[in-house]
Amino acid sequence: MARAATGIRHAECERDDVTVLLRSRGLRPTKARCRLLAHLLSTKLHPSAEEITGSLRGEGMEVGVATVYQNLNRLVDAGLVRRLSGSDGRSRFDADISAHDHAVCESCGRITDLELEPGVKRALDRATAGEKDLGQWLLTRTSVEVRGLCPECRAH
Numbered sequence: 001m002a003r004a005a006t007g008i009r010h011a012e013c014e015r016d017d018v019t020v021l022l023r024s025r026g027l028r029p030t031k032a033r034c035r036l037l038a039h040l041l042s043t044k045l046h047p048s049a050e051e052i053t054g055s056l057r058g059e060g061m062e063v064g065v066a067t068v069y070q071n072l073n074r075l076v077d078a079g080l081v082r083r084l085s086g087s088d089g090r091s092r093f094d095a096d097i098s099a100h101d102h103a104v105c106e107s108c109g110r111i112t113d114l115e116l117e118p119g120v121k122r123a124l125d126r127a128t129a130g131e132k133d134l135g136q137w138l139l140t141r142t143s144v145e146v147r148g149l150c151p152e153c154r155a156h
Helices: 016-024 031-041 049-058 065-077 118-128
Strands: 002-004 007-009 082-085 091-094 101-105 111-114 145-148
Touching: 016 031, 031 049, 031 065, 049 065, 049 091, 065 082, 065 091
Parallel strands: 101 145
Antiparallel strands: 002 007, 082 091, 101 111
């Protein structure tokens, strides 16, 4: 292990914030896990496991799809990453775990963060707050997902 000014640091992690996040959720900061989480934290895209594998390989990391899937599942279980369903049937992953909304392309499955006007979001939150006539469900948050065609698919 390499020594950092603040004490012993895991040699596999290049970013201290990633190490802290992983350890805060009881996960060991392995090289694959660190690189995977750092990759997801650095993008607004919502990549599939296969896309993540390709990106990591493009950065010179030798990693298999199975390793990526295993680590993604651990990150999802730990609450560090959100799993989304693309319309193409593939799971996609988002390290932004804050409450936010998405637009999904019905052709290619691409997922993009959706910025709603503040008034629209407040109206949705008010309309779904508390117990509603949903079998006594207590709703805690809203999430909007709109579907259509992304700019690339519209161009074809």
